Amino acid sequence: MEEKYKTLEIVEKTPKSGVFYLNLNRPAQRNALTNDFFSEFPKALHALDHNPDVNVIVLSGAGIHFCSGIDLSLLKSTGGGNSGSGESLRRQILAMQDSITALERCRKPVIASIHGACIGGGIDIITACDIRVCSEDAFFCVKEVDLALAADLGTLQRLPSIVGFGNAMELALTARRFSGLEAKELGLVSRVFRSKHDLDEGVRDIAQAIATKSPLAVVGTKTVLLRSRDLTVDQGLDFVATLNSGRLLSADLTEAVMAHMQKRKPVFSKL
Numbered sequence: 001m002e003e004k005y006k007t008l009e010i011v012e013k014t015p016k017s018g019v020f021y022l023n024l025n026r027p028a029q030r031n032a033l034t035n036d037f038f039s040e041f042p043k044a045l046h047a048l049d050h051n052p053d054v055n056v057i058v059l060s061g062a063g064i065h066f067c068s069g070i071d072l073s074l075l076k077s078t079g080g081g082n083s084g085s086g087e088s089l090r091r092q093i094l095a096m097q098d099s100i101t102a103l104e105r106c107r108k109p110v111i112a113s114i115h116g117a118c119i120g121g122g123i124d125i126i127t128a129c130d131i132r133v134c135s136e137d138a139f140f141c142v143k144e145v146d147l148a149l150a151a152d153l154g155t156l157q158r159l160p161s162i163v164g165f166g167n168a169m170e171l172a173l174t175a176r177r178f179s180g181l182e183a184k185e186l187g188l189v190s191r192v193f194r195s196k197h198d199l200d201e202g203v204r205d206i207a208q209a210i211a212t213k214s215p216l217a218v219v220g221t222k223t224v225l226l227r228s229r230d231l232t233v234d235q236g237l238d239f240v241a242t243l244n245s246g247r248l249l250s251a252d253l254t255e256a257v258m259a260h261m262q263k264r265k266p267v268f269s270k271l
């Protein structure tokens with residue numbers, strides 16, 4: 001946790017709350033995503049995932065926007081006429097995809113707290129998060145077709161199951177900008193708050209609510225939901241039966257029942 005990052009910052013705003021903030025931290029460049037970001041992001045998530053004091057992660061952007069997408073200088077250097085081989089570019093894209101997928105590999109839930117712009121690579125990031133909320137000033141754009149690209153870091157794979165196939169197709173083919181309120185109508189975000197201040201308070205409340213639950217149950221729930229997304233119902237039921245048969249005997253279950261009977265708050269084991 002002590003590690004210093006060039007493009008990220010980790011903050012524990014309230015000690016012992018279990019809620020840690022991971023900030024995209026290049027505000028002057030509107031949190032544009034560089035090579036440093038793609039190598040640091042999975043390391044930061046791994047560190048948070050393996051820190052027993054962390055129950056929930058809030059991902060937000062420093063400054064006036066959440067994220068302006070890929071750093072355009074990086075796109076220019078990987079673009080047409082580039083001397084690199086197709087195979088090395090493919091490896092680079094796979095590595096960048098893997099960096100974003102670290103959000104799903106992280107066992108702890110990640111809440112995307114979105115204000116201002118969320119463009120291109122920003123959409124790749126938020127669609128790999130577990131919960132998405134925004135302020136009314138937020139705006140979104142699946143920008144890649146405007147740059148003569150098919151989005152390749154996860155948006156086209158994850159967005160359809162979030163907003164529906166037809167909506168995903170329209171947003172990705174037109175690259176039209178849409179508001180926080182429309183994002184709520186589409187189901188891209190689950191809550192929209194009036195202001196950045198209200199967003200910060202609302203996100204803190206959601207994160208703290210999750211942080212009071214059994215970490216084992218929270219991690220299990222994220223794992224089962226994500227795995228079930230890509231399975232049939234029968235396969236998903238089989239998966240959760242196997243997972244829970246190994247976990248139902250946990251001390252947390254006894255503690256939850258005892259706390260309920262004794263009308264007190266439960267104290268759960270750390271992961």
Ligand SMILES: CC/C=C\C=C\CC(=O)SCCNC(=O)CCNC(=O)[C@H](O)C(C)(C)COP(=O)(O)OP(=O)(O)OC[C@H]1O[C@@H](n2cnc3c(N)ncnc32)[C@H](O)[C@@H]1OP(=O)(O)O
Pocket residue numbers: 028029030032033064065067068069070071072073078093096117119120121122143144147152153
């Ligand atoms: C292998 C391929 C893998 C991934 C591909 C991903 C594709 C994408 O992500 S596509 C999306 C690319 N992003 C964009 O097109 C957004 C460009 N930026 C903007 O539209 C605006 O900057 C804004 C985000 C709406 C913010 O506007 P505003 O608040 O007015 O700030 P600006 O004055 O425009 O910018 C301030 C400063 O930041 C620099 N900057 C902004 N975005 C980027 C970026 N994406 N890459 C690099 N730099 C960026 C901008 O140039 C300004 O720099 P100065 O030096 O201060 O002029």
